[in-house]
Amino acid sequence: MVDLPHSLEAWFETRGWQLHPHQRDMLARKDESALLLIAPTGGGKTLAGFLPTLAELGAAPAPGLHTLYVSPLKALAADIKRNLRTPIDEAGLAIRVEDRTGDTSSHVKKRQRADPPHILLTTPESLALLTSYEDAPRMFAGVQRVVIDEIHALAESKRGDQLMLALARLDALCPGLRRVGLSATVDDPAAIAALMAKHPEPCAILTADPGPEPDISMLVTEEAPPWAGGGAAYAIPAVLREVKRHRTTLIFHNTRAQAELFFRNLWLANEEDLPIGIHHGSLDRAQRERVEAAMVAGQLRAIVCTGSLDLGIDWGDVDLVIQVGAPKNVKRLVQRIGRANHRYNAPSKALLVPANRFEVVECVAALQAVRDRDLDGAPRGPGPRDVLCQHILIAACAGPFDADALYAEMTSAGAYAGLSRAEFDACLDFCATGGYALRAYDQWQRLAQRADGLWQLRDPRSAARIRQNIGTIQDTDTLKVRMRGRGGTPLGEVEEGFAASLSKGDTFLIGGQVVRYEGLRELVVEVSRDPGRKPKIATFMGTKFATSTQLSARITRMFQQDGWPELPAHTADWLSLQRKVSRLPEPGRLLIESFPHDGRQQLVAYGFAGRNAMQTLGLLLTKRMEEMGLAPMGFVATDYATLIWGLDAVTDPAPLFDLAALEAGLDGWLAGNALMKRTFRASATIAGLIERNLGGQRKTGRQATMSSDILYDTLLKYDPDHLLMQITREEAMRGLVDFSRIREMCARVGDRIDHMALDRVTPLAAPLLLEPGRVPIRGTADERLLEEEVTRLLDESGLAQVDAPKTRAWRVPY
Incomplete structure (x- = not known):
């Protein structure tokens, strides 16, 4: 060789x-x-x-x-x-x-x-x-x-x-x-x-040679998927049958909470006591390692898991992968199905399990993309400046540096090739002084320039603190969970907010077992076993996936077919009925449906821009409706649509989608929104303004939140153009609100809006009425409803004829 x-x-x-x-x-x-x-x-x-x-x-x-x-x-x-x-x-x-x-x-x-x-x-x-x-x-x-x-x-x-x-x-x-x-x-x-x-x-x-086509298909179940929801409980019997037929099965989920729920349902149905494990990033490391060792040894028949097992580890004799829920991203699906038959020129075997009726369509689109080797992705844009600030501090820890040399070094990294000298100097000034509004505070005076022009740490002892906070992974604010008693077994972590919602005696799922909340001791959630009660689901942040742009485009192209032989009969009939009573969304056009339901006027926008973007669109459209004198009451969003309900019917939706007005609304909404404070906290931590680890001790999430909120409010008031405020807005626009996809949608659609004014709910809109996560809107609708209620009461009491002062309406507070 x-x-x-x-x-x-x-x-x-x-x-x-x-x-x-x-x-x-x-x-x-x-x-x-x-x-x-x-x-x-x-x-x-x-x-x-x-x-x-x-x-x-x-x-x-x-x-x-x-x-x-x-x-x-x-x-x-x-x-x-x-x-x-x-x-x-x-x-x-x-x-x-x-x-x-x-x-x-x-x-x-x-x-x-x-x-x-x-x-x-x-x-x-x-x-x-x-x-x-x-x-x-x-x-x-x-x-x-x-x-x-x-x-x-x-x-x-x-x-x-x-x-x-x-x-x-x-x-x-x-x-x-x-x-x-x-x-x-x-x-x-x-x-x-x-x-x-x-x-x-x-x-x-x-x-390299891409190898054989994967053996991938939809799991056939006796029961049809529900109209809404993400648990896929209907498929448990069929999944168990597949587990029995294979040596080792990985059952992937998109979120940790869904994995916990599915594991519990699978275990309750596991009458033959097949060895089944669960693996995700919020579980205690020792528990994850036990599951990994059992996988390598071939001792488990199935492992319910999340992205923690996505990548290229060879986990024993896995011969089947099951993806529960629409994969949202073709690239991720290919990576996951590659865990099965992890050998060269051996086809991977995988089954997809849609969690609800619409996900059937998305799963079929994903299958077609895999077979076409059509991977999805999105350009990331220039390198983020909070990471660059951290790198400047890292360089200072290693010793004095020349700014010109460091700038040349940084621009040799591909993502920062377009970094201007002015942008670099702004980051250097931030690292040295904290920026205009903070330069009076000693704690942010971290760098000093020597007489020879080199930059160095103002206090060499600060190197240890900088090193303790190196990294870009932003942990959620979590608390450890362990069994009650001295030396209790650690189980993993849950979010601080979830822990705060618990009262003694409440039960929740973690690591596949139902535990009872006993109390909080030294920032540790203490629990005991309580398998006999129905649990809450622990809140695990993890990663929230949105359907990719390419996969969404495939779905709208599928809608243009005359028929859908590749879809199960129940889903094909559903789409046919939608075409009969309304129409299906088309590429390059925006379908809007309006209809009355449950005493309210409903508006549905089928934007197919991903959950984050459709959620943001709901916020911005309801704001626009308020400005136009309409009375929205709330909205709910999915990856493919936003549903808004209110008191007034929308007769012309085109003005709602004016891009300039949406952008102006976004600026106003972002300025005082809690989302921006969370984004600011993450960027400020990466850039080194906020320290999560100090002297070997880690701040609690509440402590970090309080300090970052005070900083955010201070900069918003006195230095709104501060470097970190610029970075915060860039980060929010880039990921959390996904406004770029709204902008892309508006540019793609232009004035090609298909408005269907109907007298009843349509098949495609029906699942949205069952969707959880509804967001209420407090505004003019509350005032009108209050006035109507007062008028009704006056009529019933016979006081309506009395020449009384006009009832004063007020805005219901949040």
């Missing part, structure tokens, strides 16, 4: 293994400065990434760090370490491999800095922390390669931005560093390559 040590060649031969073509190509192209490998799940991507390292270290072993491996998951790094040790040990190679994550002990971390291994497996946060030490130049002096696994997952978040800035720092410490990115699900290879390479250098792209 090309360039491999003889002992490693012999090891491959004893196992009867041959390198795949893309693995041989990786060896042949090992000297390229940047290379992106796109290969199917189970295709040996990770081994391909490490083969040049094994070849070089096997031929000329030398002390010191040779290769960095960066993973989005701590568990993935640990798994790679186990898998990599096998060929190294059995081939007798003198290569040290170690991992370094948040779980690594402090004494091991200290030893690794003094005596680094040949191969270090780590995460973006741990790598950023390593670059902050004064001895970073010595530790990284010999690094030759960086392997970035599951790069698509990192590219979609601020963790990827942090990683690329850390790699820019490494490039300055060790010129000639080679970068390798690995992924199975890349929607835009050129964009990922540009992000990964050192700007403006090119990045080569190597695409």
